Amino acid sequence: MxxxxxxxxxxxxxxxxxxxxxxxxxxxxxxxxxxxxxxxxxxxxxxxxxxxxxxxxxxxxxxxxxxxxxxxxxxxxxxxxxxxxxxxxxxxxxxSQVPAGTRDETPPSSKGAAVKMITEHKVELIECLMADHSFILQHVHAKHIVTDRQYQNLKHISQPEETVTNLIDQIILKGQRSCSLFLEILKEPDVLRTFPQLKEITKNWC
Structure with missing residues (x-):
């Protein structure tokens, strides 16, 4: 100063x-x-x-x-x-008094493994999850990966492909922690039953 x-x-x-x-x-x-x-x-x-x-x-x-x-x-x-x-x-x-953890300031070049994994398989995930976009949206909302406001905005998008695309984009932007939580959801038994294609997409994931 x-x-x-x-x-x-x-x-x-x-x-x-x-x-x-x-x-x-x-x-x-x-x-x-x-x-x-x-x-x-x-x-x-x-x-x-x-x-x-x-x-x-x-x-x-x-x-x-x-x-x-x-x-x-x-x-x-x-x-x-x-x-x-x-x-x-x-x-x-x-x-600035912004609480730690409310934003992800990690440079894109140093993003974690979960972010990289979702980004690389984004197209496959969209094609898979759009088959029942409401189901996956309910899960990410229940895990608090998206806020109530984001959930409401996503829920009112008419096109399933657009809903899932926006959802995955928001998860990627939130950073490593949100992406890791999302990967855990994709491994849940009921999710795998709803989206059997996920087994093939995630078979080599850690």
């Missing part, structure tokens, strides 16, 4: 500013103001993996003040101000 205070001479052009994702540039001017107190809070949340916005990769923006990497730049100008009380010009940068 960087913080910078400066003042511009009368008639000087206003400074140019640039900020990427999660960063803040403040250039407020307050002149001839009388108040009991003055509070100027700036808060930003740093998100792991967030990328700069508005500029091509490797291209540095041209500006007088540049905030990047979840930083804060303050260029406030306060003149001839009488304040009866405390002055609070606080700046805070907090880390």
């Amino acid at each position: 960087s913080e910078k205070h400066s003042s511009q001479p009368p008639g000087a052009p206003k400074p140019t500013m640039a900020a990427d994702a999660g960063s803040v540039v403040s250039a407020r001017e307050i002149e001839n103001v009388k108040a009991k107190s003055l509070t100027m809070n700036i808060k930003t949340v740093s998100v792991p993996g967030s990328q700069p916005s508005g500029n091509a990769v490797g291209q540095a923006p041209q500006a007088d003040y540049i905030a990047s990497g979840c930083s804060v730049i303050c260029a406030d100008k306060i003149c001839d101000t009488t304040i009866d009380g405390d002055i609070d010009l606080s700046v805070s940068v907090n880390s």
